[in-house]
Amino acid sequence: MIGAGVLPFVIAGCGVRDSESAQVAGGQGLLEDHGFAGAGASEIIDQLEALPVVERPQDLIASVTATSLQLQDDAGREVELPLQSDQFYLSVAPFVESTHECTFHSLTTCRGELRTREVTVKVIDSSSGEVLEAGTRTTRDNGFLGLWLPRGIAAELTATLDELTGSASISTQSEDDLTCLTSLQLA
Missing domain, CATH: 2.60.40.3700 (Immunoglobulin-like)
Known part of the structure:
Protein backbone atom coordinates (compact mmCIF):
# COMPACT_ATOMS: atom_id res chain seq x y z
CA MET A 1 0.00 0.00 0.00
CA ILE A 2 2.74 2.41 0.90
CA GLY A 3 5.51 2.93 -1.60
CA ALA A 4 8.84 4.46 -0.79
CA GLY A 5 7.17 7.27 1.21
CA VAL A 6 8.93 8.87 4.12
CA LEU A 7 6.06 8.80 6.57
CA PRO A 8 7.22 7.28 9.84
CA PHE A 9 4.77 4.44 9.97
CA VAL A 10 4.26 1.11 8.34
CA ILE A 11 0.80 -0.25 7.87
CA ALA A 12 0.27 -3.88 8.80
CA GLY A 13 -3.38 -3.98 9.77
CA CYS A 14 -2.71 -1.08 12.08
CA GLY A 15 0.35 1.13 12.30
CA VAL A 16 3.85 0.92 13.67
CA ARG A 17 6.19 3.92 13.63
CA ASP A 18 9.82 4.85 14.09
CA SER A 19 11.03 8.14 15.56
CA GLU A 20 11.74 10.02 12.34
CA SER A 21 9.76 13.17 11.58
CA ALA A 22 7.37 13.13 8.68
CA GLN A 23 7.94 15.38 5.72
CA VAL A 24 5.01 17.27 4.27
CA ALA A 25 4.66 16.83 0.51
CA GLY A 26 1.49 18.05 -1.18
CA GLY A 27 -0.25 18.23 2.18
CA GLN A 28 -2.67 21.04 1.45
CA GLY A 29 -3.96 19.34 -1.70
CA LEU A 30 -4.37 16.06 0.17
CA LEU A 31 -6.41 17.78 2.89
CA GLU A 32 -8.59 19.62 0.36
CA ASP A 33 -9.18 16.54 -1.81
CA HIS A 34 -10.35 14.50 1.19
CA GLY A 35 -12.62 17.22 2.60
CA PHE A 36 -10.32 18.19 5.47
CA ALA A 37 -9.33 21.72 4.40
CA GLY A 38 -9.02 23.93 7.47
CA ALA A 39 -9.50 21.02 9.89
CA GLY A 40 -7.06 20.19 12.66
CA ALA A 41 -5.81 16.75 13.64
CA SER A 42 -8.46 16.13 16.31
CA GLU A 43 -11.29 17.11 13.95
CA ILE A 44 -10.01 14.78 11.22
CA ILE A 45 -9.57 11.91 13.69
CA ASP A 46 -13.12 12.35 14.99
CA GLN A 47 -14.53 12.60 11.43
CA LEU A 48 -12.78 9.45 10.21
CA GLU A 49 -13.65 7.44 13.34
CA ALA A 50 -17.34 8.35 12.94
CA LEU A 51 -17.55 7.03 9.38
CA PRO A 52 -18.98 3.57 8.75
CA VAL A 53 -16.22 1.24 7.52
CA VAL A 54 -17.63 1.12 3.96
CA GLU A 55 -17.42 4.93 3.75
CA ARG A 56 -13.82 5.25 4.94
CA PRO A 57 -11.50 6.40 2.15
CA GLN A 58 -9.80 3.48 0.40
CA ASP A 59 -7.11 5.77 -1.05
CA LEU A 60 -6.01 7.26 2.28
CA ILE A 61 -3.89 5.93 5.14
CA ALA A 62 -4.47 7.85 8.37
CA SER A 63 -2.35 6.87 11.38
CA VAL A 64 -2.41 8.38 14.86
CA THR A 65 0.83 8.53 16.82
CA ALA A 66 1.26 9.90 20.33
CA THR A 67 1.95 13.39 18.96
CA SER A 68 0.43 13.62 15.48
CA LEU A 69 -1.97 12.49 12.78
CA GLN A 70 -0.14 11.25 9.70
CA LEU A 71 -1.89 11.05 6.35
CA GLN A 72 -0.79 9.60 3.02
CA ASP A 73 -2.87 9.06 -0.09
CA ASP A 74 -2.49 6.90 -3.18
CA ALA A 75 -1.01 9.86 -5.06
CA GLY A 76 1.98 9.79 -2.67
CA ARG A 77 1.04 13.06 -0.97
CA GLU A 78 1.82 13.18 2.75
CA VAL A 79 0.99 15.43 5.65
CA GLU A 80 1.59 15.31 9.39
CA LEU A 81 -0.66 17.36 11.68
CA PRO A 82 0.29 17.81 15.33
CA LEU A 83 -2.11 16.87 18.11
CA GLN A 84 -2.80 19.49 20.75
CA SER A 85 0.03 19.43 23.30
CA ASP A 86 -2.31 18.63 26.21
Whole structure:
Protein backbone atom coordinates (compact mmCIF):
# COMPACT_ATOMS: atom_id res chain seq x y z
CA MET A 1 0.00 0.00 0.00
CA ILE A 2 2.74 2.41 0.90
CA GLY A 3 5.51 2.93 -1.60
CA ALA A 4 8.84 4.46 -0.79
CA GLY A 5 7.17 7.27 1.21
CA VAL A 6 8.93 8.87 4.12
CA LEU A 7 6.06 8.80 6.57
CA PRO A 8 7.22 7.28 9.84
CA PHE A 9 4.77 4.44 9.97
CA VAL A 10 4.26 1.11 8.34
CA ILE A 11 0.80 -0.25 7.87
CA ALA A 12 0.27 -3.88 8.80
CA GLY A 13 -3.38 -3.98 9.77
CA CYS A 14 -2.71 -1.08 12.08
CA GLY A 15 0.35 1.13 12.30
CA VAL A 16 3.85 0.92 13.67
CA ARG A 17 6.19 3.92 13.63
CA ASP A 18 9.82 4.85 14.09
CA SER A 19 11.03 8.14 15.56
CA GLU A 20 11.74 10.02 12.34
CA SER A 21 9.76 13.17 11.58
CA ALA A 22 7.37 13.13 8.68
CA GLN A 23 7.94 15.38 5.72
CA VAL A 24 5.01 17.27 4.27
CA ALA A 25 4.66 16.83 0.51
CA GLY A 26 1.49 18.05 -1.18
CA GLY A 27 -0.25 18.23 2.18
CA GLN A 28 -2.67 21.04 1.45
CA GLY A 29 -3.96 19.34 -1.70
CA LEU A 30 -4.37 16.06 0.17
CA LEU A 31 -6.41 17.78 2.89
CA GLU A 32 -8.59 19.62 0.36
CA ASP A 33 -9.18 16.54 -1.81
CA HIS A 34 -10.35 14.50 1.19
CA GLY A 35 -12.62 17.22 2.60
CA PHE A 36 -10.32 18.19 5.47
CA ALA A 37 -9.33 21.72 4.40
CA GLY A 38 -9.02 23.93 7.47
CA ALA A 39 -9.50 21.02 9.89
CA GLY A 40 -7.06 20.19 12.66
CA ALA A 41 -5.81 16.75 13.64
CA SER A 42 -8.46 16.13 16.31
CA GLU A 43 -11.29 17.11 13.95
CA ILE A 44 -10.01 14.78 11.22
CA ILE A 45 -9.57 11.91 13.69
CA ASP A 46 -13.12 12.35 14.99
CA GLN A 47 -14.53 12.60 11.43
CA LEU A 48 -12.78 9.45 10.21
CA GLU A 49 -13.65 7.44 13.34
CA ALA A 50 -17.34 8.35 12.94
CA LEU A 51 -17.55 7.03 9.38
CA PRO A 52 -18.98 3.57 8.75
CA VAL A 53 -16.22 1.24 7.52
CA VAL A 54 -17.63 1.12 3.96
CA GLU A 55 -17.42 4.93 3.75
CA ARG A 56 -13.82 5.25 4.94
CA PRO A 57 -11.50 6.40 2.15
CA GLN A 58 -9.80 3.48 0.40
CA ASP A 59 -7.11 5.77 -1.05
CA LEU A 60 -6.01 7.26 2.28
CA ILE A 61 -3.89 5.93 5.14
CA ALA A 62 -4.47 7.85 8.37
CA SER A 63 -2.35 6.87 11.38
CA VAL A 64 -2.41 8.38 14.86
CA THR A 65 0.83 8.53 16.82
CA ALA A 66 1.26 9.90 20.33
CA THR A 67 1.95 13.39 18.96
CA SER A 68 0.43 13.62 15.48
CA LEU A 69 -1.97 12.49 12.78
CA GLN A 70 -0.14 11.25 9.70
CA LEU A 71 -1.89 11.05 6.35
CA GLN A 72 -0.79 9.60 3.02
CA ASP A 73 -2.87 9.06 -0.09
CA ASP A 74 -2.49 6.90 -3.18
CA ALA A 75 -1.01 9.86 -5.06
CA GLY A 76 1.98 9.79 -2.67
CA ARG A 77 1.04 13.06 -0.97
CA GLU A 78 1.82 13.18 2.75
CA VAL A 79 0.99 15.43 5.65
CA GLU A 80 1.59 15.31 9.39
CA LEU A 81 -0.66 17.36 11.68
CA PRO A 82 0.29 17.81 15.33
CA LEU A 83 -2.11 16.87 18.11
CA GLN A 84 -2.80 19.49 20.75
CA SER A 85 0.03 19.43 23.30
CA ASP A 86 -2.31 18.63 26.21
CA GLN A 87 -4.31 15.87 24.43
CA PHE A 88 -3.62 12.21 23.71
CA TYR A 89 -5.81 10.03 21.50
CA LEU A 90 -6.23 6.38 22.47
CA SER A 91 -8.34 4.11 20.31
CA VAL A 92 -9.50 1.00 22.17
CA ALA A 93 -10.81 -2.24 20.66
CA PRO A 94 -12.02 -4.39 23.53
CA PHE A 95 -12.43 -8.01 22.45
CA VAL A 96 -13.79 -11.34 23.63
CA GLU A 97 -12.31 -13.86 21.18
CA SER A 98 -10.12 -12.28 18.49
CA THR A 99 -7.78 -9.34 18.14
CA HIS A 100 -4.65 -8.18 16.32
CA GLU A 101 -1.40 -6.52 17.33
CA CYS A 102 -1.29 -2.77 16.98
CA THR A 103 0.81 0.12 18.23
CA PHE A 104 -0.40 3.22 16.38
CA HIS A 105 -4.04 3.31 15.36
CA SER A 106 -4.92 3.39 11.68
CA LEU A 107 -8.20 5.21 11.21
CA THR A 108 -8.72 3.63 7.81
CA THR A 109 -7.54 0.03 8.22
CA CYS A 110 -7.79 -1.12 11.87
CA ARG A 111 -10.74 -3.39 12.69
CA GLY A 112 -11.87 -4.71 16.07
CA GLU A 113 -14.16 -7.57 16.98
CA LEU A 114 -16.95 -5.73 18.83
CA ARG A 115 -18.66 -3.46 16.31
CA THR A 116 -21.33 -0.98 17.46
CA ARG A 117 -21.56 -2.41 20.97
CA GLU A 118 -22.29 -0.46 24.16
CA VAL A 119 -19.32 -0.71 26.52
CA THR A 120 -18.97 0.87 29.95
CA VAL A 121 -15.58 2.53 30.23
CA LYS A 122 -13.69 3.89 33.23
CA VAL A 123 -10.23 5.48 33.21
CA ILE A 124 -8.63 6.19 36.59
CA ASP A 125 -5.38 8.16 36.98
CA SER A 126 -2.90 5.84 38.69
CA SER A 127 -1.22 8.65 40.67
CA SER A 128 -4.17 10.67 41.92
CA GLY A 129 -7.06 8.19 41.76
CA GLU A 130 -9.00 10.78 39.76
CA VAL A 131 -11.63 9.39 37.40
CA LEU A 132 -10.67 10.77 33.99
CA GLU A 133 -13.38 9.07 31.96
CA ALA A 134 -16.50 7.18 33.01
CA GLY A 135 -19.65 6.17 31.21
CA THR A 136 -21.15 4.11 28.46
CA ARG A 137 -19.62 4.43 25.00
CA THR A 138 -20.57 2.71 21.76
CA THR A 139 -17.78 1.18 19.71
CA ARG A 140 -17.69 2.47 16.16
CA ASP A 141 -18.37 0.41 13.06
CA ASN A 142 -14.66 -0.52 13.05
CA GLY A 143 -14.90 -2.03 16.56
CA PHE A 144 -12.96 0.78 18.28
CA LEU A 145 -13.92 3.52 20.70
CA GLY A 146 -11.83 6.66 20.87
CA LEU A 147 -10.76 8.38 24.08
CA TRP A 148 -9.28 11.86 24.25
CA LEU A 149 -7.17 11.77 27.40
CA PRO A 150 -4.86 14.24 29.12
CA ARG A 151 -1.23 13.92 28.13
CA GLY A 152 1.32 12.92 30.77
CA ILE A 153 -0.64 10.36 32.80
CA ALA A 154 -0.49 6.69 33.69
CA ALA A 155 -3.91 5.18 34.24
CA GLU A 156 -5.98 2.03 34.55
CA LEU A 157 -8.66 1.53 31.90
CA THR A 158 -11.55 -0.83 32.60
CA ALA A 159 -14.16 -1.84 30.03
CA THR A 160 -17.34 -3.82 30.65
CA LEU A 161 -19.71 -5.42 28.15
CA ASP A 162 -22.70 -7.14 29.74
CA GLU A 163 -21.13 -9.44 32.38
CA LEU A 164 -17.65 -9.38 30.79
CA THR A 165 -14.91 -7.08 32.10
CA GLY A 166 -11.29 -6.36 31.29
CA SER A 167 -8.63 -3.91 32.47
CA ALA A 168 -5.36 -2.57 31.09
CA SER A 169 -2.70 -0.17 32.24
CA ILE A 170 -2.29 2.75 29.83
CA SER A 171 0.11 5.66 29.50
CA THR A 172 0.05 9.00 27.72
CA GLN A 173 3.52 10.03 28.89
CA SER A 174 5.88 9.36 26.00
CA GLU A 175 6.07 9.57 22.22
CA ASP A 176 6.29 5.77 22.10
CA ASP A 177 3.04 5.16 24.02
CA LEU A 178 0.53 3.22 21.97
CA THR A 179 -2.52 4.88 20.48
CA CYS A 180 -4.14 1.57 19.54
CA LEU A 181 -5.12 -0.68 22.45
CA THR A 182 -6.10 -4.11 21.12
CA SER A 183 -5.04 -6.24 24.11
CA LEU A 184 -8.05 -5.48 26.33
CA GLN A 185 -9.78 -8.86 26.56
CA LEU A 186 -13.19 -9.01 28.20
CA ALA A 187 -13.77 -12.17 30.23
